[in-house]
Amino acid sequence: MTSTPWLTVLWLLPALGAIAIAALPATVDDRRRRWARGAGLAVAVATLGWSIAMTVAFRADSGARFDLTESHRWIPAIGARYELGLDGIGLVLVLLTTALIPLLLLAWRSDDDDSSVHRYIALTLAVEAMVLLSFVATDLLLFYLVFEAMLIPMYFLIGGWGELDRAVRARAAMKFLLYNLFGGLIMLAGVIGLYVLTVRASLGEDGRGTFGLTDLTAAIADGKIDVGGPAGIAICGALLFAFAVKAPVWPVHAWLPDAAVAGTPSTGVLMMAVMDKVGTFAMLRFVVELFGDTATKFAPWMSALAVVSIVYGLILAIAQTDLMRLITYTSISHFGFIVLGVFALTPQSQAGATLYMVNHGISTAALFLVAGFLVGRRGAADAPGGNRAIDGFGGVQRAAPVLSAVFLVAGLATLSLPGLAPFVSEFLVMIGSFGRYPVAAVLATVALVGSAVYILWTYQRMMGGPVTPRAEGIGDLRARERLVLFPLIAALLILGFWPRPALDAITPAVDHTLQSVSVAPPPPTPGTTSTVVPRQGGHR
Template identity: 50%
Template sequence: MSSLWLPILMAVPVLGAIVVALLPKGSDNLAKQVTLAVSLVVMVLTIVMAVLFAQDKSPDRFKFAAAYDWIPSFGVKFGVGVDGIAVVLIALSAVLVPIVVLASWHDADGVKTADGTLVTPKRSVKTYFSLLLVLEAMMIGVFAATDVFLFYVFFEAMLIPMYFMIGSYGGAQRSYAAVKFLLYSLFGGLLMLVAVIGLYAIAGKHTFMFPELIGAIQDPATQKWLFAGFFIAFAIKAPLWPVHTWLPDAAAQAPAGAAVLLVGVLDKVGTFGMLRFCLELFPDAAKAFTMPIVVLAVISIIYGAIVAIGQSDMKRLIAYTSISHFGFIVLGVFAMSQISQAGATLYMVNHGFATGALFLAAGFLIARRGSPHIADYGGVQKAAPLLAGFFLVAGLAGLSLPGLSSFVSEFMVMIGAYSSTAFGAGALSVASIISAVAVILAAVYILWMVQRVMNGPTAEPVKAFKDLNVREVFVLAPLVALIIGFGIFPKPLLDVINPAVTHTLTSVKVDTAIAEKGPGQ
């Protein structure tokens, strides 16, 4: 029997978006309130679903599954369902959206520059908040899709609301950033579409349902071509070096709330797709390409960290740190051990909270000063100690300080890659050792930014700063609580993630018992 949980989770924000869009002109405050209420309803429903998922002891891999005929002549279904990996990423999305709504309360009103000029948006306030709700529905759909064609539809449809959020409500170079984001993503999406059609035609099963396509392609050469189409699309979305250049521009020009969803959730679709589709549909190709992909991941880790050190723009700095973090996630995925893949999935969640908190704290600073440039600040802790404190905790999470959530996932990825024997004893240990250098570089770029922004003589414009108001505290406090909570006790997330990772490794024909043995054991 089909479950209605996931269709309802997608329908609620869509209906909310329609209500917000149909509100009479001048109802800006009501539009914000309705959006917040709808996002809170989705969050509560998602939490209930996650609890039920954790309590469900049935052997079925995909729970809350539903499948309805959509395009019967091609075997396309509206197929949805969640395993442990999908459910934690949907929960991440559902938690971040109401926080972003609160943080974005004035984002659609315009952006004030350092000289006091107000950059007005191209579209209305209610359009911005209806786009937020549409985006939430798409994010839930892309993680829940068990039909490969449906996944592709959501993968591409997510671009539309984000494109308008950047291009209509962003900074001075918003049009350039939005078009660059769109072109890169469309290019990757077209490659994936070709691979999806090829998968359907060659498998000959008259279905796009993911569980039925596992093992359908046996020829190694065919697997490699199809794998390449999927992987390039996901590498652009993640993004992985060298197809990363759209992210710093998009994150720097997007409103702070949109940047949180872009880096915190949308980019995770790339690493989720690698873990779900690249590995399970094309296991032989995944193994064949593992070493080149690990090299790209290590380059991303080191490159992102080094370039972040030289940034003068706070939002661009955070974007480059994310390129480094995504390198860790890809390394964890392709190390193909239980520890590394569980760590990579946990990293996706923890990165969303840590980077979200850092982007939002930076957004509150920029809203007060009108400038993203680090040199325009100094001595913020004297004028706004609460804001400085939240900024520091978010920054420490970004550098994976022990006791905070990012440390657990980063440590699991490095240990899992170092100890993995899926490709021979010690094959990935060098990659793990090199990636550890990024831990030192992270301390440099984060602490240097904190030092220049928060400490030292108080800049004249900073003296007039007001500390966080109640709304802003309610934005940052839940994220900091989650960062600390999952840093101390990540077990609830890992209990949900581990069975799904075991399924993945079984599909790829990696012995989890062997993959966890250290060199020489």
Template identity: 55%
Template sequence: MRDLPWLTMLWVVPLAGAALVLLFPAAWRTAARSFALVVSLAALGIGIWLATQFEPGGEQYQFVESRTWIPAFGAGYTVGMDGIALVLVLLTAALVPLLLLAGWQDEREVGTGARVTHYYVALTLVVEAMVLISFVSLDILLFYVFFEVMLIPMYFLIGGFGPRTSDVAVRQQRSRAAVKFLLYNLFGGLIMLAAVIGLYVITAREKLGVDGAGTFDFRIVMQAANSGQLGAAPAVLNALFLGFMFAFAVKAPLWPLHTWLPDAAVSATPASAVLMMAVVDKVGTFGMLRYCLLLFPSASATYAPVISVLAVIGIIYGALLAIGQTDVMRLIAYTSISHFGFIILGIFAMTTQGGTGATLYMVNHGISTAALFLIAGFLVSRRGTRLIADYGGVQKVAPILAGTFFISGLATLSLPGLAPFVSEFMVLIGTFTRYPVAAIFASTALVLAALYVLWMYQRMMTGPVKAGNEKLYDLLPREMVVVVPLIAALLFLGAYPKPALDRIDPAVARTLTTIGQHDPAPAVKPEAATTPSGGAHK
């Protein structure tokens, strides 16, 4: 069984499913949705099988498949999985079925075209396939191609499938948000392309590939980079690092390259917005951890203090702007900017606790943001407004919706006992050992998060029932199927994160060992040793 091409099947299944959905007759809307759901569950099944067969103490990259792709350029179809990729693959594969269920009725809101349902679910599956192959790619050019290609289906999901409205200004705003998303990320990708080409030129000069040519094989380039065989000047390697880092910082997003995110999040349907923030954007932070650190270890160490400062600014900035929002969906989008700051801070702390916490934070952020954003989306679809001031007293008419919203909000502020607390605590501890001042400033976001979450809940869910909210109804069975697994995951990983940490920690430790980084030794002042009788040795 292990000899089967499982990683290829992992991303080909949703991609083939997307193509087949488009062949369904236009009238088969329910069948198209159901088939897409089955396909996404099949991808989840493959992901779970891979998790059961993965050996945390085994080879660094497992289930490796390698085939020739473009031999003239030394590019191959090479895929493999380590513990970091594994947990992100599981996050992606688990969220997509829930997002398809959450957006089950979205075609009633996004448009009236005969095949709108087919396009919607097909684009979602295509995004899933592109993200999955990005996580398992071990060829730099292969990764770059899908890093860029995933922007196209995501662009159409944002610009073509936002809530239907007759307001021309709203439709124009949606189009601008989609174009802004595309332009920002394409520009970052073009900068990265220049860096990819530059890296290939260096490998060709050093004859690292077959028959003395260049290579895009990540493992070969990584080994050369960490053994000093690349032979490039430090200034050149720094420039190549910045090319990769810029693209990842746009996608993550890192302050001040974040401005596309809030507009895109509120313009898309809630399910598409979660797909973007909880899944697609993780490719950026994953790229920092795998490509920036492992391909450019010296440059990463050089720029780590600067990137950590930007991450701390993003943490505080996102939290402060969330407090001032009047739009509930935009508020949640700004919380993601703050959370991505924590993830990036943990990565560039270059400590075991920081890297492990950052990777776990990617998973926990995906779950908590999905829960909070989707529940808010269910509420907005009932009431027809995103303004926080239009709500009030919701817990009296929809107690289950309000209760799950409250739990999701507490997870967002990293309450102990819920999943994000573990990862945020690890990031702060790991950062403090390397950059104590940055960790102290980042800790202020804990207070700010409590302020924006609890104030939002108080205004929307408590107090007397405001006019217009009397007819709000509680979560439907389909919505409960979406929300319950997310809440259960927040509780389980908050109480018992060991299954995830057992797979993440060895991968992070190998990453740091490869790049020659070690956890800082604790600073302990020497004290005079004493004899059993209390006297000091002289």
């Protein structure tokens, strides 16, 4: 246990910043609005700086399951503790989150008469705080509370700001909330069921039960808790359902397209690139690692749903006429690749899935934000469907060459062009999944080729050809917009050619995760060997 509360400070910085900024009075005074923006950006940058310092202190090769751990009594009556710990999987997602939030705050611009700037910034920081806490919480009850609590500020972000009609935003926000609350209620039943099993096994202080991940994993491995029977399968399924809704995975994805496009582009990125990662992260942390062989019973079904998500997202993206919805459906497809990697249950596939979470966050942020900057111009506002209609543009590469180039690079990243970051993670998922589920891997690969259709066709229609009257008024990227987008493009290039630092942090955590799974490894890819030795004995 570390003497410096690295992980507590990590989430408290944005949480306290959110409270302080939310307390500011509503005003249309430009000076006060700038002050609120500056304060929010300062808090986000400070959180990023703290996460970088924490990364330096983190030891991936310590041999312990978690590093920088903290543990304190929280609710003794039920054995709940305030327990935090960091592994390589959580580390890369923490860095993704803290790096994106300053860019999202910088990208967002409000109307001149908007008196609620401070509330938008406070809600964004609140989401960041809860997401960060979810990545480091090692007590299941604590994780559940922040898993649900982050829905509230996101609900207000979706419904409160955006270019769509207020009634449309309100419906999208309510749809988002109802889907995720339903998933959370199912998860709560699973959390209670697992706690009852720990009470029967007399775990925790004075036999009162426990929610601690380390204690639960050890008890399951020693056979003190049987999660292989009907009760264990039901509990595992309940948790998995909630995480699939959050991810989201087909067919519980329907809330995402409306919610992602109803708010501002920054809110859409916060949702797809940051918050939704909590769902796929939890599949690794609380399904595969905790339930082990019980989770393998769900693996074929989840892999099948992942392939459906990949193909479904591809087909719906091709059919879109709305630019922002097109990008949203590509995210559904990409989440399918992540879930396939998680449930292929091989070191390569899970390392690829974790890296995919990071790379998808970067590429989606770049593409969604540059699209947001584009549609924010008014040159195509009279087109059918408004200024988001793909057919409302044409010749943008001549009117705005830098914007067009950034759009192209971000688009090529989403189709995993070699040399850009998503290629490495997608390649790892494919080679790791092929030995376990060859049909799923082949179908996913074919769908990947098909993704070139919607990206290149969209680019051709919007950016190519002569400058149309509707595109004449489109200016190129401004200094602020370049400051937002260029770091994302740089990250796509760096991780595309040098993913080793991220993989060095991820691999030990993946090895720990797979130690609870005793399925036979698939035939090794020529020239590679598995680094995971399945655990023997126990309830398995």
